[in-house]
Amino acid sequence: MIRKRAWASAVACAAVTLAGCSAAPESPLQVVDTPSATPAPGADADLLEAAIERIEAATDTQIGLALFDGSTILSRGTIASLPAWSTIKIPISFAALRHCDYNEAYLEDLITAAIEISDNDATNQLWACLQDAGGAQELVRKEIGSRVDIAWGRTPWPFASQARYAWELSQRDDVNDNVIIGHMRNIAKEQSWGLGRVGIPFKGGWGDIDTDGSYQSRQMGFGRIGGVTYGIAIGAVSEAGSMTDTTDALDAIAEVLASFNN
Structure with missing residues (x-):
């Protein structure tokens, strides 16, 4: 209260x-x-x-x-x-939309869970697909901009x-x-x-x-x-x-x- x-x-x-x-x-x-x-x-x-x-x-x-x-x-x-903390799930999700090769419905399910209920398992899946797409930390850093270098965690x-x-x-x-x-x-x-x-x-x-x-x-x-x-x-x-x-x-x-x- x-x-x-x-x-x-x-x-x-x-x-x-x-x-x-x-x-x-x-x-x-x-x-x-x-x-x-x-x-x-x-x-x-x-x-x-x-x-x-x-x-x-x-x-x-x-x-x-x-x-x-x-x-x-x-x-x-x-x-x-x-x-x-979980605020990083926003740029992770934007990066995933650009770079992940999951099918569209599965990717949408992961992003929905990561943002709306802050699901860590869903975010781990997004992070893994970004790793495969060229390196998650680098792709998320580009999403945020050069002002900060950040990772999931x-x-x-x-x-x-x-x-x-x-x-x-x-x-x-x-x-x-x-x-x-x-x-x-x-x-x-x-x-x-x-x-x-x-x-x-x-x-x-x-x-x-x-x-x-x-x-x-x-x-x-x-x-x-x-x-x-x-x-x-x-x-x-x-x-x-x-x-x-x-x-x-x-x-x-x-x-x-x-x-x-x-």
């Missing part, structure tokens, strides 16, 4: 599109079909910084956030990078780089009917915390660290904040090892981002 935050209460029901509000308001973070014709204020860096400090204190977590609007990175919080993916990648997804000509982005709009309910509560395409990842007992959760997605299209990357770490604290933190960040549209 999210701890009480007076500064977010006004947007709670509007932000939570998957939490059973009786009315179904328009999603406060909106996917755009085309870039905005005129500049808009976007997210307020100072307000974000103050909100993150409050959320960190309330949830006993460390938080990282990066927003990219196509030209500028806005980064806030006390951490700048985490292991990719716990390889770090900085929030700033991930926000750039998410923004690039928002600019695709087929953003409204791309099969992978469609799966990002249909994540399983039990995994739809954080950005999943505000009705935008996203993918999450999570896991614990054996060496220090901490727990990590992170997400990437894209949507409009204050009229500006952003790629979004957020994450939280609980040194006490609480997944609930990390997802509470990401819920709260998503509500703050949504509040810029009110």
Whole structure:
């Protein structure tokens, strides 16, 4: 359960599109079909910084956030990078569509499972086919871009780089009917915390660290904040090892981002 935050209460029901509000308001973070014709204020860096400090204190977590609007990175919080966890399943899936020789129906089944329910066995199958197609790590690196070299597993993916990648997804000509982005709009309910509560395409990842007992959760997605299209990357770490604290933190960040549209 999210701890009480007076500064977010006004947007709670509007932000939570998957939490059973009786009315179904328009999603406060909106996917755009085309870039905005005129500049808009976007997210307020100072307000974000103050909100993150409050959320960190309330949830006993460390938080990282990066927003990219196509030209500028806005980064806030006390951490700048985490292991990719299951967020890497998005570029793996895009690479698989380009390079895997599985039959179309089987490939679609694997991608659906990898993204919508974050199935690791399905992702292993995608990774294996990419290995056969020329080397999975290299093909996924090309999908992400030269900003980061990443593999299936716990390889770090900085929030700033991930926000750039998410923004690039928002600019695709087929953003409204791309099969992978469609799966990002249909994540399983039990995994739809954080950005999943505000009705935008996203993918999450999570896991614990054996060496220090901490727990990590992170997400990437894209949507409009204050009229500006952003790629979004957020994450939280609980040194006490609480997944609930990390997802509470990401819920709260998503509500703050949504509040810029009110």
